[in-house]
Amino acid sequence: MVKEYSPVKSAVTASQVAGELYRASLIARQLSLAAKNSQAVVHRAGSRVAGLKVISEYFADLALKTIKLAEDINTISLDISQMAVERWRLNTLIGHLFDSQEKNANDNVEQIVQDIQTHQLELNNRFNVEIRKLESQLEEIQQYMQASRVIAVSFRLEATQTDEYQGILDDMADNIDVFSEKIKQHVIGAKNYIDRLLQS
Amino acid sequence: MEAKLLFDDKHQWYVFARDPTKPDKIIDTNQYMVVSGNESVILDPGGIEIFSSMLSTILKFIPIEQVTHLFASHQDPDIISSLGMWDQVIPNAKLYTPNLWEGFIRHFGCENIEFCGIEDGGGQLTIGDTVLQFIPAHYMHSSANFNVYDPVAKILFSGDIGAALEPQDSSLYIEDFDSHCDKMRFFHQRWMPSNAAKMNWLNRVRKLDIDMMLPQHGRIFRGKEIEQFFDWFEALEVGSAINS
Numbered sequence: 001m002v003k004e005y006s007p008v009k010s011a012v013t014a015s016q017v018a019g020e021l022y023r024a025s026l027i028a029r030q031l032s033l034a035a036k037n038s039q040a041v042v043h044r045a046g047s048r049v050a051g052l053k054v055i056s057e058y059f060a061d062l063a064l065k066t067i068k069l070a071e072d073i074n075t076i077s078l079d080i081s082q083m084a085v086e087r088w089r090l091n092t093l094i095g096h097l098f099d100s101q102e103k104n105a106n107d108n109v110e111q112i113v114q115d116i117q118t119h120q121l122e123l124n125n126r127f128n129v130e131i132r133k134l135e136s137q138l139e140e141i142q143q144y145m146q147a148s149r150v151i152a153v154s155f156r157l158e159a160t161q162t163d164e165y166q167g168i169l170d171d172m173a174d175n176i177d178v179f180s181e182k183i184k185q186h187v188i189g190a191k192n193y194i195d196r197l198l199q200s
Numbered sequence: 201m202e203a204k205l206l207f208d209d210k211h212q213w214y215v216f217a218r219d220p221t222k223p224d225k226i227i228d229t230n231q232y233m234v235v236s237g238n239e240s241v242i243l244d245p246g247g248i249e250i251f252s253s254m255l256s257t258i259l260k261f262i263p264i265e266q267v268t269h270l271f272a273s274h275q276d277p278d279i280i281s282s283l284g285m286w287d288q289v290i291p292n293a294k295l296y297t298p299n300l301w302e303g304f305i306r307h308f309g310c311e312n313i314e315f316c317g318i319e320d321g322g323g324q325l326t327i328g329d330t331v332l333q334f335i336p337a338h339y340m341h342s343s344a345n346f347n348v349y350d351p352v353a354k355i356l357f358s359g360d361i362g363a364a365l366e367p368q369d370s371s372l373y374i375e376d377f378d379s380h381c382d383k384m385r386f387f388h389q390r391w392m393p394s395n396a397a398k399m400n401w402l403n404r405v406r407k408l409d410i411d412m413m414l415p416q417h418g419r420i421f422r423g424k425e426i427e428q429f430f431d432w433f434e435a436l437e438v439g440s441a442i443n444s
């Protein structure tokens with residue numbers, strides 16, 4: 001028997017996740033801006049920060065992927081929330097149909113009940129698949145943020161070896177750290193919401 | 201669903217509108233939210249079909265615990281048929297709505313949310329540090345109906361008054377008042393029943409200091425467009441169906 005989570009809680013959870021990821025995607029845009037700036041600095045500094053060229057390209061790519069993934073998760077959570085609301089409406093309807101059957105049993109209504117229950121089962125299965133998918137995507141975005149912390153470390157290392165660009169590179173590393181940490185916090189928030197639902 | 205911050209000072213006004221996921225044949229609605237401190241009110245939360253979009257959009261800006269109040273200007277389904285769902289999601293919230301409609305609105309489901317009826321003369325509601333006034337707008341179009349006025353933000357939420365029938369993707373703001381009148385005319389002639397009620401409403405709202413007027417359908421009025429609307433509406437004969 002597949003577990004059925006409360007549709008009310010499911011709808012709220014999915015909306016909460018969508019909210020967290022919306023906020024994360026706003027920060028991911030700042031991260032992407034930081035990445036573009038870093039590319040510009042690396043370009044200007046030329047051979048003096050040669051080691052950073054590849055890393056800053058990787059960083060720009062990572063930032064774009066983060067935005068995309070955050071937006072994807074946001075979309076999936078909206079779908080999940082809609083699915084939960086549909087399940088909720090069906091549950092309510094089934095409840096009313098049971099009431100009506102109790103008052104006066106009718107074969108036609110019995111058939112309708114069965115059809116709706118089949119649909120409910122489908123919806124519930126789809127819901128369970130989607131919520132797992134959501135979990136693994138959140139996992140993925142967290143890994144991105146770990147990678148981005150590593151990038152910050154590289155920037156700091158490189159900074160110690162240049163004079164002229166030391167300040168800029170250090171600032172950049174700080175920025176990357178702050179943005180990545182903020183995104184991570186939103187992702188953790190989203191995961192907590194899902195955990196609470198799955199444990200309910 | 202599109203979300204925009206309309207006013208941002210010690211408290212905030214948001215608009216939620218133009219939901220692309222809404223089924224085609226239901227009328228497009230604008231929902232508004234006032235946030236002050238740890239409290240907020242959703243003005244005309246909308247129909248059941250847009251409930252999930254509304255919930256997700258609201259939670260972009262505030263946590264669910266801070267959705268403390270609902271306001272329904274009147275009993276129509278596009279205003280408040282989502283009540284049965286809010287009732288489960290925010291069971292401790294309060295619903296402010298015309299007292300006259302209690303027996304009707306409860307048909308949408310209101311087992312947990314506290315029903316707070318507004319008497320015909322109007323009243324007020326404090327959200328956080330913000331005081332909102334309920335301005336009587338009876339028979340405009342509904343027989344018991346209220347606008348919401350915020351004297352600090354100078355915003356009037358006008359419900360169905362000022363509504364326009366427009367395509368889904370239209371702008372949130374009026375660009376050209378004259379051409380906008382074409383989109384408002386039928387709605388007001390046909391849905392608004394009484395010229396006397398219209399004048400009564402105009403007399404009330406003309407005394408208010410308003411920077412922005414927010415209708416539940418169509419576009420937002422700003423600055424001089426508000427006075428233009430009052431004049432246009434005053435000249436318009438309403439209650440047109442008796443001629444058919």
Ligand SMILES: [Fe+2]
Nearest residue numbers: 274276342360
């Ligand atoms: Fe209405």
Ligand SMILES: [Fe+2]
Nearest residue numbers: 276278360416
């Ligand atoms: Fe309406």
